[in-house]
Amino acid sequence: MKVAVVGLGFRLGYLGRILSEIDPDFEIVGYVDPAPAGLRALEERGISPGRSYSTPEALIAGERFDLLMIGSPNHLHLEHIRIGLEAGLTVFTEKPIVVSIEESYALALLLAKYGHDRLLVGLVLRYSPLYRDLRKAQAEGRLGEVVSIEASEHIEPYHGAFFMRDWRRYGRYAGGFMLEKCCHDLDLYNGVVGARPRFVASFGGRKSFVPENAPEASGANDLEVYHRKPSGWMGSDRVFDSDADIIDYQTAIVEYENGASMTFHTNLNVPDQFRRFCVIGSKGMAEGDFVRGYMNVHDARTNEKTVANTYMAPSEESQHYGADEQMAADVLAFINEGRPQPVSAIDALEAGILALAMDEARLGRKVVDLAPVWAKFDACLQGREASLAARSA
Structure with a gap:
């Protein structure tokens, strides 16, 4: 399995190590992180983190891979998930998935548009x-x-x-x-x-x-x-x-x-x-x-x-x-x-x-x-909030 990483912190550095132990074909093709705290854990096990990119968009454009793994700080998850889903990728994100009720609604709308099965979550x-x-x-x-x-x-x-x-x-x-x-x-x-x-x-x-x-x-x-x-x-x-x-x-x-x-x-x-x-x-x-x-x-x-x-x-x-x-x-x-x-x-x-x-x-x-909250959340999961917003625009 080939993966690309956005947010190479301690957590995804550890998961990269675990994945490499069970999959002999595991490879990290590239990452985005200005200060990758998880890099040392990978290098100590002889795992290459691939090429460094400045943005998720550049990483997606520059590499071919099976899974986009997101380990960035929580407040960035929604945007990084959106970028991945819009690019047609399968995405794994660390928990928590978003940081507010409003972001929960926004992600529910994205799931309604792009499908629930393309987003995996690390609730381990x-x-x-x-x-x-x-x-x-x-x-x-x-x-x-x-x-x-x-x-x-x-x-x-x-x-x-x-x-x-x-x-x-x-x-x-x-x-x-x-x-x-x-x-x-x-x-x-x-x-x-x-x-x-x-x-x-x-x-x-x-x-x-x-x-x-x-x-x-x-x-x-x-x-x-x-x-x-x-x-x-x-x-x-x-x-x-x-x-x-x-x-x-x-x-x-x-x-x-x-x-x-x-x-x-x-x-x-x-x-x-x-x-x-x-x-x-x-x-x-x-x-x-x-x-x-x-x-x-x-x-x-x-x-x-x-x-x-x-x-x-x-x-x-x-x-x-x-x-x-x-x-x-x-x-x-x-x-x-x-x-x-x-x-x-x-x-x-x-x-x-x-x-x-x-x-x-x-x-x-x-x-x-x-x-x-659940009433609005369910409406978003069905894509109805988007249609209501479009009609009122």
Whole structure:
């Protein structure tokens, strides 16, 4: 498979490495990035990044390839996706797919025009063995009707400090922490519920990464702990006095259109991190943790443990609990065989809209009703917003 890359950051540098390990014919023909943070990871594995281009248009005109991969900062995704779709290409974009509700509408219109199947999205946790087993248990009827979910994504202080130093610290570029980091998780639970979120409330702020919590000279080594993960574009050395406008903790409550509910909690300063869930249904309960690598299912009537699985990443270097390897294989199978993917661009947009609603609720201290958003979103997916705009022009 031949790919072209727009935004050769750490993430696509890593995915390029994974793809090269499973496809002996994998080749990067060229890239666009003024400061390619992922270049070193490729070169260390002997992978050429191809020719450097100044614009996506020049890259598309100058090379022949099977897939355009987008790993640029989030606020640039919509424009780069548009360029790729208009050129007739198959496009893979990293999450989150766009950074606002209005951009969600705009991308829905593009999908209505160019088709949903030409846009793949890197919501990698959909490919994880644990999530696949959760959906298998659900399909087997072990849970019954999903009633409520308790879920979280908590990251260690070194990772939280990365968000305070990287370009992702600015909502205008990332879309907010809940969107940038937790859209994976929201997508998973949207899929488990099988319905769209309707009402959203949320609270949060920043209390850990603030000046009064900065380590003293005799305490933790700031360079070892809080600079372990390198930052890329617009990187900063500031952690506890960062100019970030993102949160470092947030809790949200969601009611879905079918009446199921969810609480979701995130925190960026958890020394023993976990990423867990408890899905409670009318017939059983599934409880698991992506970080700690387990999933148990219990029967509601007998209390019997009907599933007891443990999970381990395929290697110490593997990210996302082995899901990246499966995602790379599935993307390759889509390009070569047209095999359907377990997550769609529409799934990604729906998860993103939920994350954005959580921030709207938090900032406005209100309950957000998503019914009008879904009505307009569906109209855009059918191309109707475009026709209405054309008639009113």
